[in-house]
Amino acid sequence: MTDLAAKVEAFLAEHPPAGADPIEFLRARFDAGLAWVHFPVGAGGLGAPRAAQFAVDEAFAAAGAPEAVPAAKVIGYGMAAPTILTFGTPEQHERFLRPLFTGEEVWCQLFSEPGAGSDLATLATRAVRDGDDWVVDGQKVWTSFAHAARWAILVARTDPTVPKHQGLSYFICDMNDAGVQVRPLRQITGEAEFNEVFLNAVRVPDAHRLGAVGEGWKVAQTTLMNERVAIGAHAAPREGGLIGVAARTWREHPELRTPGLHDRLLRLWVQAEALRLTSERLRQGLAVGQPGPEGSAAKLAFATINQAVSGFEVELQGEQGLAYEDWTMRRPLETDWASRDPGFRYLRTKGNSIEGGTSEILRNIIAERVLGLPREPRSDADVAWKDLPR
Amino acid sequence: MSELLYSEVENDLRASVRDLLSDRSPWTAVLARTETDQPYDLALWRTLATELGLAGLLVPEELGGAGASAREVAVVLEELGRAVAPVPFLGSAVLATSALLAAGDAELLPELAAGNRTATLGVTYTTAPNAVFPASVHVHNGRLTGRIGSVVDLDVAEFVVVPAVGAAGPELHVVEVSSARVTPVVPLDLTRRISHLELDGVSGRLLATGDAAEQALRSALTTGAGLLAAEQLGLAQWCLDSTVDYAKTRYQFGRQIGSFQAIKHRLADLWAATSSALATSRAAASALATGEDVGVSVAVAAAYCSDVAVLAAEEALQLHGGIGMTWEHPVHLYLGRAKSSQLALGSPERHRAALATLIDLPA
Numbered sequence: 193m194t195d196l197a198a199k200v201e202a203f204l205a206e207h208p209p210a211g212a213d214p215i216e217f218l219r220a221r222f223d224a225g226l227a228w229v230h231f232p233v234g235a236g237g238l239g240a241p242r243a244a245q246f247a248v249d250e251a252f253a254a255a256g257a258p259e260a261v262p263a264a265k266v267i268g269y270g271m272a273a274p275t276i277l278t279f280g281t282p283e284q285h286e287r288f289l290r291p292l293f294t295g296e297e298v299w300c301q302l303f304s305e306p307g308a309g310s311d312l313a314t315l316a317t318r319a320v321r322d323g324d325d326w327v328v329d330g331q332k333v334w335t336s337f338a339h340a341a342r343w344a345i346l347v348a349r350t351d352p353t354v355p356k357h358q359g360l361s362y363f364i365c366d367m368n369d370a371g372v373q374v375r376p377l378r379q380i381t382g383e384a385e386f387n388e389v390f391l392n393a394v395r396v397p398d399a400h401r402l403g404a405v406g407e408g409w410k411v412a413q414t415t416l417m418n419e420r421v422a423i424g425a426h427a428a429p430r431e432g433g434l435i436g437v438a439a440r441t442w443r444e445h446p447e448l449r450t451p452g453l454h455d456r457l458l459r460l461w462v463q464a465e466a467l468r469l470t471s472e473r474l475r476q477g478l479a480v481g482q483p484g485p486e487g488s489a490a491k492l493a494f495a496t497i498n499q500a501v502s503g504f505e506v507e508l509q510g511e512q513g514l515a516y517e518d519w520t521m522r523r524p525l526e527t528d529w530a531s532r533d534p535g536f537r538y539l540r541t542k543g544n545s546i547e548g549g550t551s552e553i554l555r556n557i558i559a560e561r562v563l564g565l566p567r568e569p570r571s572d573a574d575v576a577w578k579d580l581p582r
Numbered sequence: 583m584s585e586l587l588y589s590e591v592e593n594d595l596r597a598s599v600r601d602l603l604s605d606r607s608p609w610t611a612v613l614a615r616t617e618t619d620q621p622y623d624l625a626l627w628r629t630l631a632t633e634l635g636l637a638g639l640l641v642p643e644e645l646g647g648a649g650a651s652a653r654e655v656a657v658v659l660e661e662l663g664r665a666v667a668p669v670p671f672l673g674s675a676v677l678a679t680s681a682l683l684a685a686g687d688a689e690l691l692p693e694l695a696a697g698n699r700t701a702t703l704g705v706t707y708t709t710a711p712n713a714v715f716p717a718s719v720h721v722h723n724g725r726l727t728g729r730i731g732s733v734v735d736l737d738v739a740e741f742v743v744v745p746a747v748g749a750a751g752p753e754l755h756v757v758e759v760s761s762a763r764v765t766p767v768v769p770l771d772l773t774r775r776i777s778h779l780e781l782d783g784v785s786g787r788l789l790a791t792g793d794a795a796e797q798a799l800r801s802a803l804t805t806g807a808g809l810l811a812a813e814q815l816g817l818a819q820w821c822l823d824s825t826v827d828y829a830k831t832r833y834q835f836g837r838q839i840g841s842f843q844a845i846k847h848r849l850a851d852l853w854a855a856t857s858s859a860l861a862t863s864r865a866a867a868s869a870l871a872t873g874e875d876v877g878v879s880v881a882v883a884a885a886y887c888s889d890v891a892v893l894a895a896e897e898a899l900q901l902h903g904g905i906g907m908t909w910e911h912p913v914h915l916y917l918g919r920a921k922s923s924q925l926a927l928g929s930p931e932r933h934r935a936a937l938a939t940l941i942d943l944p945a
Contacts, residue, residue, distance in 0.1 A: 442943055454945045458934040461943065465878075466886045469861035473586040489854040552843075558853055559846035563826045566841040 196244055200226060200251045214258035218294040221252070227293045228269075231277055235285045236293055243478055260295025262526040263337050268292045268299040272345050275415045279362070279403040288343070288364065300341035302332040302365060302389055303412065307582065310553050312347075313356045313409055314572075314580065317391060319348035319363065326350075326363065326401075328371075328394040334547070338374045338387035340525055341367045345415060346396070347408050352578040359577050360408030364400040371395070381539045382519035385527065416549070417487070428468055433494075434501045434537060435464035437530050441508060448508050457508075460501050467493045488554045489562075495544035495551055502541045505534035584868035584875075586861055592657045598634060599661040602626075607667045609912035615668060616772040616915070622738045627669040631697030637675045638695025640805075645688060647695040652805065652870035656812035656863060663816030663891075666773040666915045673702035673735025676809050681743045681802035685754055685790040690741060700735075703802055704744035704757070707734040707776055710928025711803040711880070712936045715796050721748035725783040726755060734926070736764055736777040744779075744786060745799050752795040755786030771922035773915055807927040808866040808880035811887035814923055815863045818856045818887070818894035821916055825849065825898045832903075845901060852897050859890040877940045885933040888924040895920040 203224050207217055221227055222236045229244050231237025253259075260268075269292075276288055291297040308315035317330025328348055338344070344365040351359035365372070371394035376384035403411040431439055442449065442457055471490050506513040517533040529537055545551040559565040572580055588596070606626050615621055631637035639655050641647020648654075655676065662671055674694060678701035682691050693699040705716060719728030726746050736742065736759065744755045763780040790798050826849055829840030839845050866883035869876045895917040899906040906913045924930065938944060 439941075439943060449945065451945060454938070454943075455931070455934065457943060458938055461941065462882055462885050462934065462937070465882050466858040466862050469586065469865050469882075470858045473857075473861040473864065476585070476587050489850075489857055492850075493854055493858065552847070555847040555850035556843070558850035559840075563840075563846075563849055563853060565826065565829060565846045565849065566838045568841055568843065569837070 194247075196229060196238070196240060196248060197251065199224070199238075200248055204252075204255050204257070209252075209255050209257040212258060214260075215294050215296060217258045218260060219290065221257075222290050222293045226252075227289075228273065231273075231289075235277060236289050243476075246475070260293065261298070263298050263340050264292070264295030267301050267337060267341075267345075268295075268297075271301060271415045272299040272343075275345060275362075275402060275411060276364075278414050279411050283399070284364070284402070292343075297342040298337055298340045300335050300337045300344045300367065300389075301415070302335060302344045302346040302391075303415075304334045305331060306333055310550055312412070313360065314577070314582070315347060315349060315360070317346075317348045318352070319350050319361060319396065321350075321398075322395075324398050326361075326396045326398060328363070328365065328391050328396055330391050332389040332391070333377065333386075335374075335387045335389050336385060337525065338367065338389050339376070339523060343367060344389075345402075347412050349577065350405055350408070353576050354406075355574055356572060356577040356580065357409045358406055360412070361405050362402045362408040362411035363396045364402065365391075365394060365396055366400075369394045369396075376521070376523050378521055380542065381536055383522050383524060383527075385524060428471065430465065430468065432468065433464055434498055434505075434529065434541070435461055437537075438501050438505050438508065441505065445508075448510055453504070453508055456504055460497065460504060464497050464501070467497055488549070488557045491548060492551050492554045492558070495541070498537075498541040498544050502534060502537040506538050509534055584865055584872070584879075586864040586868070588657070588864075589653075592654060595654055596657050596661055599630075599636070599658055600664075602629065602634065603661060603665040603667055607665050609666070609915065612666055612668060612773060612915060613910075613912060621772070621775055622668050622670060624669075624738060626667065627671070627700070627738075628697060630669060630671065631675075635697075636671070637679075637697045639675065640679050640683060641691050641695040645695060646692040651867075652809060653864075653867045655809055656867035659809055659813040660816035660819070660863075663813035663919075664820040666817065666820075666912075666919050668773045670700055670702065670735035670738050672774075672806070672810065672813070673739060674700045677703035677734070677802050677806045678739075678741070678743050680805040681754065681798050682756075682789070684798035684801040685743075685794065687756070687789055689787075690756055699741060700739050701741040701743065701756075702733060702735045702739040703806075704730050704733055704736075704742040704779055705799070705803070706730060706732045707927070708732070708925050708929070709803060710932040710936065711800055711807055712928075712932075713803075715747075715752045715799065716745045717747045719744055719746035719781060721746045721753055721755070721786075722783075724785060724788075726757060726781045726786050727783050728781055730779045732767060732776045733779050734774065734776050736779060737766060737775045742779065743789070743802075744781070745795065746786075748791070751792055752799075753791050754789040754795040754798055756789055757781065757784055757786040761785070769918075769922070771918040773919055774922065803927060804876060804880055805870055807884040807933070808870050808876075810923060810927055811859075811863045811866055811880075811883035814887040814891035814920070815856070815859045817916055817920055817923075818852075818859055818891045821891075821894035821898035821913070821920075822849070822852050822856050824913075825852075825901045828902055839901075848897060848901065852894055855890045855893060859887045862886045878937065881933040881937040881940065884928060885930040885937070888930045888933075891920040892924050 225238040227236030229238045229240040230242040305315045319326040319328045346363045346365040350361040371392040373390040375388045377386045377388050378384045516535040638647030639650040643649040742757050744757050746753050761784045765778040767776045832839045862883040866879045869879035899913050905911050
């Protein structure tokens with residue numbers, strides 16, 4: 193048994209998961225350095241290799257240990273925590289990481305804007321220094337969990353007179369501030385998983401800045417790299433994704449089968465299995481070092497296969513494929529895609545090639561950072577942001 | 583979950599094979615050889631087999647082999663595919679060797695492992711692992727008669743492992759090629775030859791009968807299909823790498839063509855497909871090495887890598903533009919190899935059909 197496995201075992205013996213108060217259990221897990229073992233001691237970790245985390249998570253899951261609410265994980269665990277760890281001060285580590293891990297404080301991400309999607313660096317939300325604070329004005333969009341979040345990671349423009357990448361700074365924004373207004377953003381499924389967030393004279397203390405003034409782009413890169421890895425590097429069992437749902441339908445409904453659909457299903461199954469193995473290989477490779485651009489490939493393939501499988505599923509349904517379960521506007525904090533109907537999956541997966549980096553942007557990233565191909569010529573690199581055409 | 587990364591030993595093996603091939607078998611030499619009467623580079627094969635000991639990788643040490651596994655063989659095949667090297671490694675060190683191993687032979691295997699002899703498997707190259715046992719050769723009074731079309735690497739083989747039907751059913755024999763008639767086919771793939779085999783009352787050495795013969799043949803074809811995926815992977819990687827290099831050096835409209843998204847997005851997709859091919863190929867090699875999950879892993883790798891290799895060669899040709907269409911450029915060697923290999927040892931469609939049974943997705 194490794195030292196780490198022994199530590200987990202000792203922890204579980206001292207804190208039996210059965211009947212434990214979830215928050216108290218997670219606080220103790222954080223304090224023991226078993227939250228994310230690759231973080232340093234005192235920040236929820238033990239300074240262990242990144243890869244060791246998988247075994248620790250598995251051991252806790254196998255023991256039936258309490259976990260934070262799902263809404264805490266996507267942005268908080270996947271993006272905010274590694275960014276705070278990399279760029280935060282000791283005071284910021286102390287204040288934010290523990291309640292983030294326990295899920296007492298949910299996080300959201302204030303990056304995209306109506307005028308800044310793929311070209312995130314052109315964003316227009318302004319932060320102006322006022323004494324010890326910054327005053328923030330602007331509009332953000334596609335914000336998951338904004339209506340449940342206590343904190344947000346925020347990128348805003350602190351200097352419009354320099355080229356777009358240089359004038360950004362990165363902040364931690366209090367979602368309870370009176371100037372923050374959250375409105376649901378209804379999407380093509382009928383639901384509103386996301387929000388629009390309006391920021392009117394929101395005050396952010398300078399102590400809540402991550403990284404230097406003007407270095408917001410560099411900080412945001414850390415967040416975005418982790419976003420793609422969070423999506424792409426998750427180990428899954430065979431038939432673990434949407435293909436499993438399609439395969440179950442196929443097995444349970446012989447009356448829906450046709451020869452043409454059969455070959456398509458098998459092609460999709462092979463493609464899904466290839467993606468699963470690719471992600472598994474990426475996961476094994478993460479044993480050393482930081483997430484690389486390879487995560488972009490997994491995300492790209494994930495979007496393609498999800499869209500193909502869900503389109504297949506609607507066709508497989510035949511007459512039932514004409515129906516849609518429910519257009520009621522809801523604001524879910526988590527969505528179990530497998531329990532929804534194929535029509536919902538068909539519509540929702542259309543977002544997979546847009547959210548978290550469009551497939552086109554991901555192809556650029558792969559081409560430039562993995563293959564070393566030259567960039568497209570850029571007309572905006574040396575122009576002050578305020579002078580860019582828009 | 584199987585180990586999908588390369589070990590240090592495997593990386594060292596790759597480096598030594600790549601060094602040898604870049605020295606002895608550059609594409610210019612491969613191309614020059616295609617129109618001679620010696621399409622195979624037997625001197626290179628001798629070096630691979632004897633000096634590097636690669637012919638006996640799968641053979642246990644007590645039979646004079648290296649006692650390695652399918653994982654190491656896969657690494658060698660990746661490099662051979664990358665170089666479209668004209669050597670009979672697939673026929674001899676993979677197909678014939680696997681059949682002999684499964685049939686419990688101890689006579690020819692030491693000779694193959696030592697590189698003294700070369701053999702192949704007497705099946706039509708398109709035969710899938712789940713195909714019915716071939717019945718085109720019959721045995722009467724210990725003598726074999728019949729015809730097997732399109733046998734891979736037969737041109738340079740001294741022995742051929744022949745599936746035949748005797749009075750009591752399936753049999754597997756070792757036959758000396760010199761006692762048979764061999765008719766070469768003009769091949770689509772200039773770097774790997776196929777020939778028809780005709781046997782007219784030829785005597786063979788009986789290896790196995792009944793279920794044992796069937797199982798030995800299936801085992802050889804399964805190993806072959808799973809490891810051919812590694813060769814297809816290496817081929818795809820060469821196509822990707824050389825096309826990326828070309829896109830960086832070719833200028834049109836005052837720019838490197840690799841700066842156009844029309845080019846770079848196709849290459850990004852090809853890189854992603856090649857990365858997935860690598861994962862499926864590694865999984866198949868690991869499955870063959872451990873004996874776990876062999877059926878599904880091999881079918882997935884064979885179905886996936888066959889198509890990726892063809893895609894890679896076709897993309898390489900298109901993205902090279904006019905130069906890719908010329909005889910003097912190597913991409914056509916890769917295209918011919920990729921397209922032929924797609925049919926070999928079971929087409930993607932045949933492997934998907936096999937998969938349907940294995941994973942309970944019936945038609």
